[in-house]
Amino acid sequence: MTVFRYPRTIHFSDTDAAGVVFFARYLSIAHEGYEEALSDHGLPLEKFFADNGIIIPIAKSEASYLRPLVTGEQIVVEVAPIRIDDSSFAIDFTLWKTTPKEKRAAVIRTAHVCIDSTTRKKVPLPEAIDNWIGQSA
Amino acid sequence: MTVFRYPRTIHFSDTDAAGVVFFARYLSIAHEGYEEALSDHGLPLEKFFADNGIIIPIAKSEASYLRPLVTGEQIVVEVAPIRIDDSSFAIDFTLWKTTPKEKRAAVIRTAHVCIDSTTRKKVPLPEAIDNWIGQSA
Amino acid sequence: MTVFRYPRTIHFSDTDAAGVVFFARYLSIAHEGYEEALSDHGLPLEKFFADNGIIIPIAKSEASYLRPLVTGEQIVVEVAPIRIDDSSFAIDFTLWKTTPKEKRAAVIRTAHVCIDSTTRKKVPLPEAIDNWIGQSA
Amino acid sequence: MTVFRYPRTIHFSDTDAAGVVFFARYLSIAHEGYEEALSDHGLPLEKFFADNGIIIPIAKSEASYLRPLVTGEQIVVEVAPIRIDDSSFAIDFTLWKTTPKEKRAAVIRTAHVCIDSTTRKKVPLPEAIDNWIGQSA
Numbered sequence A, B, C, D: 001m002t003v004f005r006y007p008r009t010i011h012f013s014d015t016d017a018a019g020v021v022f023f024a025r026y027l028s029i030a031h032e033g034y035e036e037a038l039s040d041h042g043l044p045l046e047k048f049f050a051d052n053g054i055i056i057p058i059a060k061s062e063a064s065y066l067r068p069l070v071t072g073e074q075i076v077v078e079v080a081p082i083r084i085d086d087s088s089f090a091i092d093f094t095l096w097k098t099t100p101k102e103k104r105a106a107v108i109r110t111a112h113v114c115i116d117s118t119t120r121k122k123v124p125l126p127e128a129i130d131n132w133i134g135q136s137a
Helices: A023-040 A045-049 A127-136 B023-040 B043-051 B127-136 C023-040 C047-049 C127-136 D023-040 D045-051 D126-137
Strands: A004-009 A059-067 A076-085 A089-095 A103-113 B005-009 B059-065 B074-085 B088-097 B105-114 C004-009 C057-063 C074-085 C088-097 C103-113 D005-011 D058-065 D072-084 D090-098 D105-111
Touching: A004 A023, A004 D023, A004 D090, A023 A045, A023 A059, A023 A076, A023 A089, A023 B023, A023 B088, A023 D005, A076 A127, A076 D126, B005 B023, B005 C023, B023 B043, B023 B059, B023 B074, B023 B088, B023 B127, B023 C004, B074 B127, C004 C023, C023 C047, C023 C057, C023 C074, C023 C088, C023 C103, C023 C127, C023 D023, C074 C127, D005 D023, D023 D045, D023 D058, D023 D072, D023 D090, D023 D105, D023 D126, D072 D126
Parallel strands: none
Antiparallel strands: A004 A076, A059 A103, A059 B059, A076 A089, A089 A103, B005 B074, B059 B105, B074 B088, B088 B105, C004 C074, C057 C103, C057 D058, C074 C088, C088 C103, D005 D072, D058 D105, D072 D090, D090 D105
16 A cells, blocks of 8 residues: 655645644645546546546545644645545545654545536446556555 | 524635535534634634633534535535533534525534543533533534 | 625634634625626626626726625625726725724725637627626716 | 745646736746745845835836746746835846747846835835845846
């Protein structure tokens, strides 16, 4: 099992007036990790969307915000996909602070369901996605 | 029990290249409802933060994304706070599509914990917040 | 001439770690005013985009950031479109602080050019947009 | 003169329902380049803000949006600071598309003024910033 790791610097625009990253922004940062993991596997999100009549929206998310993050901070986003059934998968994200020592800043899970873009009924995941999940598991 | 209702128009900047509101953005929109509910109760978030050495970060969030939302769409965000213990509370948000008929677009729960801004230990919720939760319950 | 006025509350997610609205966010807020002005004229942005093979991207923006804005602050965005030529128009936005007394928080101008979505060549503005500009001038 | 170059991948959250990067987002991306350039010079923005009673807000911005950018696209942000006077400087940003060949996606200029955080009067730029501008010019 290879967990994909996406290094990320916290930007000023990620923060809010409390001086730290806005809670919803942790989910955007996790999604960047998903995009990078897919892209690393030869599956750029933009191609994948223009695909064959299917879309894979996020149906659920859960997040535990464990530590605040500030501008300039270096983090690593771990991206671990998990098969749920023929038409759906989850992703476990861990956002790691890297200094002074590695500590979890957040733990996030997203659930993704593959549907027909017209009928919006569940359909099996494309083989390429299946392959990506299999290789990561 | 009075549930606070916050009307909101979906903006172009809320959407992504899939043509609908980006999943993390549902949480930002819910947070706006929280700000409006507090403000309506005479508790503007900005005052409240400049307060007496306490902060109330979001510790957890859970979201079910039930229906896509598009630019120009009118929604209503329902905001229902729930006491958990002396130092924490949750908020149940329901995002309602309003046309053609009322349907749930998302259900979100956030958990908020009151801590000392220096020691980061749990402390009791300020009376004003307690009062807001009580009145809403 | 009727200048369209869009009231807006500053949200926590508009701010950054300096405690005030992030500079780029002033432009997003102005764009909301543009959407509301069009919608008020019966021209919802989302319809208008699904239109007849044309798009109207923003070609330029200029902004003077005159005063900081904080969470909870009430502002008004004035939206004044100006014809430039057959295929383009500008919009002058003024963001007004409303308390304690009305003062300009920012002055923004955007330039919009109507192009064919396939060839990306300039084409005349649709009559409905023309009409909106005329009525505002 | 060394122009700082910041490589950046376009994320899904940068885009809007037109399928391309939202115009205001170009400015956020440019600002990331500014943060990276300062950080590279040993001047992390977050330290710099906690500084000695001064702040350096953005007073103006100008942007020409030359080409659309899509999710997954690789760009480079060039960051070139220019002294204006004792208390202010500008930054010229060029956002470069990198494939299939290098083309400008946007040209942005921001103007920054150093002020006392209490009186909000202009004060001379800190030596470290001065030094950064000098070295880049």
